[in-house]
Amino acid sequence: METAAPAAVIVAIDGPSGTGKSSTSKAVAAKLGLRYLDTGAQYRAITWWMITNGIDTDDPQAIALAAGKPAIVSGTDPGAPTITVDGLDASGPIRTQEVTSKVSAVSAVPEVRALITDLQRSIAAEAAQDAEGIVVEGRDIGTTVLPDADLKVFLTASAEARAARRNGELRGKEATDLAATKEALVKRDAADSGRKTSPLAKAADAVEVDTTELTLEQVIECVVTLVEEKRTVRR
Numbered sequence: 001m002e003t004a005a006p007a008a009v010i011v012a013i014d015g016p017s018g019t020g021k022s023s024t025s026k027a028v029a030a031k032l033g034l035r036y037l038d039t040g041a042q043y044r045a046i047t048w049w050m051i052t053n054g055i056d057t058d059d060p061q062a063i064a065l066a067a068g069k070p071a072i073v074s075g076t077d078p079g080a081p082t083i084t085v086d087g088l089d090a091s092g093p094i095r096t097q098e099v100t101s102k103v104s105a106v107s108a109v110p111e112v113r114a115l116i117t118d119l120q121r122s123i124a125a126e127a128a129q130d131a132e133g134i135v136v137e138g139r140d141i142g143t144t145v146l147p148d149a150d151l152k153v154f155l156t157a158s159a160e161a162r163a164a165r166r167n168g169e170l171r172g173k174e175a176t177d178l179a180a181t182k183e184a185l186v187k188r189d190a191a192d193s194g195r196k197t198s199p200l201a202k203a204a205d206a207v208e209v210d211t212t213e214l215t216l217e218q219v220i221e222c223v224v225t226l227v228e229e230k231r232t233v234r235r
């Protein structure tokens, strides 16, 4: 008797900055043969385009008018994720402090969210058709983008732990002051949680994992187990 191919699995991972979403999502997707989408990179990409095209990032109307202009393309291989804007590799420029400081304002504009949300849904639908599924990480994936995801995980960690992790990444490049990193991170979380349109929030049916005292490997293992449980139930 022929067995039907297992249905694709859709995993949503949300949480504040520095909780380990990107590292965990990439590793889980690689281990389980799934695709990977970093939605924060897409909001960073549109922010970078606004800055380089002279759009005032404090002017929501100007942002809304320009939102449809850049073509943002995400590559979803967890081993080598890519992001381009109008065909240009944006992976470096989207990580500057200038983009980080402006991304919350740009991503709060409803027209930006509508466009990027559509893009995210089409990437997830394609992965469900052509691959074994996808891990999508961000702020509103479980609540708004993919409310029917098979598994929703909400990662948390203390602000101190998150600031220390971020400083570990920045060391030797830009600022390394722990208090300043923590302040900037808390400010961004507050903006992302406080905006009107699909704020950073835990979905009611998400599994919350506090990563403060866990190693990255422990978090990855925890999420892999949760995905495998879902797959077993459905097979």
Ligand SMILES: Nc1ncnc2c1ncn2[C@@H]1O[C@H](COP(=O)(O)OP(=O)(O)O)[C@@H](O)[C@H]1O
Pocket: 015, 016, 017, 018, 019, 020, 021, 022, 023, 024, 165, 166, 168, 169, 211, 214, 215, 216, 217, 219
């Ligand atoms: N549980 C953990 N323990 C220690 N460091 C971690 C842990 N999870 C992630 N990190 C590190 O913290 C930094 C931020 O992680 P990242 O995955 O980019 O978080 P996010 O995507 O939530 O902003 C990275 O340098 C990563 O290696």
Ligand SMILES: Nc1ccn([C@H]2C[C@H](O)[C@@H](COP(=O)(O)OP(=O)(O)O)O2)c(=O)n1
Pocket: 016, 017, 018, 022, 039, 040, 041, 043, 044, 103, 104, 107, 108, 137, 138, 139, 140, 141, 188, 192
């Ligand atoms: N689904 C998402 C993902 C990110 N954003 C916005 C809000 C975040 O502060 C920025 C940047 O997200 P990103 O995940 O790259 O941020 P960090 O890796 O935590 O620094 O994008 C969003 O509004 N919705």
